[in-house]
Amino acid sequence: MNLIIIPFGTPNWGVQSDNMKSVVSGCKGKTNVVYLLPQWGIVSSRAYHPDLLKGIYNTPEKKMLQTTAVAVRSWLHHQAEQYKRIVVLNYGHSMKFWNKGAAGTPFMQKVKVIRYLPRSPAVLRRRVTRACNE
C-alpha cells in the first residue's frame, strides 16, 4: 500500500483534484492520500474538514512546530508500518513540520520527497506516480 502526503495549502493537489485522481489511478496497488496540517499533524482525507484550520493561528509558531512535529512522529510510529512507499509533496513552510517530526525515524527509507513544481503539473504528476511505483 502507498501513501501520498499533501501539505496543507498545496495548490491544485487536493484529494478531489484532477492531478490527484490521475496519480492515484496510475499508482500500482492501493494508495491512500492524507493531509499534513499544522497542529494536527497527519489527517486522513476523510477526517479533514475546513473547521480543523479555524483557530490554529492563535498558537505561537514555536509551540505549533513542536506540537505538529510530535503529532507527525507519533502518527508515523503508529501507522507508517503498513505502507510500502510514502510520497511527500514538498510545498511551502509545511515541510518544517515534516522535517522536524519525521527526521531520524526508521520509516524515512520508505519516504520519497518530491519538490512541488507550480508550472509543470504534468511533470509533477509523473514524478509522484513514479515514486509510488518504485
Next chain:
Amino acid sequence: MNDIPTKKTDETTVVLFPKGPARVSDTFEIAFHGIMRGKKSIIGRYSIVPLTDRNPATFQTFVRSLKPFLNRNYTVVPGTRSAFVLPKSTNSLEFAVAIDYDKANTYFKSAEEMNIRGSILSIDFIRLLLKTQLQRAGVQI
C-alpha cells in the same frame, strides 16, 4: 486520579495530558481534572469551568445546546477520540480525550526521541480539539 507531576519534577517528567487551565471563550475555560484508565485507552478529563462573573446566562444556553451531543465520539487523528460527558459522580460538564494505549505509547516514544519535557500534548491542542468538535456539532460558543 491525578498524575500531574509536582513543580519540582515538572522539568524532568513527561506526561501526556497538559494541565491548563486554558480559556476557550468568554463563557468558559477548561482545567485538567484527572485521568482514567479504560480498557483500551487512557482518558484525560477536563472540567469545563464557567466564567460565571461574565456571562452566566450564556453558559447555561451553551450547556443546553450541547446536551444532544453528549457522549458522542469525535475522531480526527487515528487512535484519539474526544467527547463531552456529564459524569454522574461529579454532575458537571467535562471534555474527555481518550487515547488508545498503543497510540499513547507512540506519543511517549516520540517525546523521548525529541527530548520533550513536560506535557506531550499542548493545551492549545486540547482547546483546538474542543473548539473543532463544537464547530462540527454546530454549537455556538
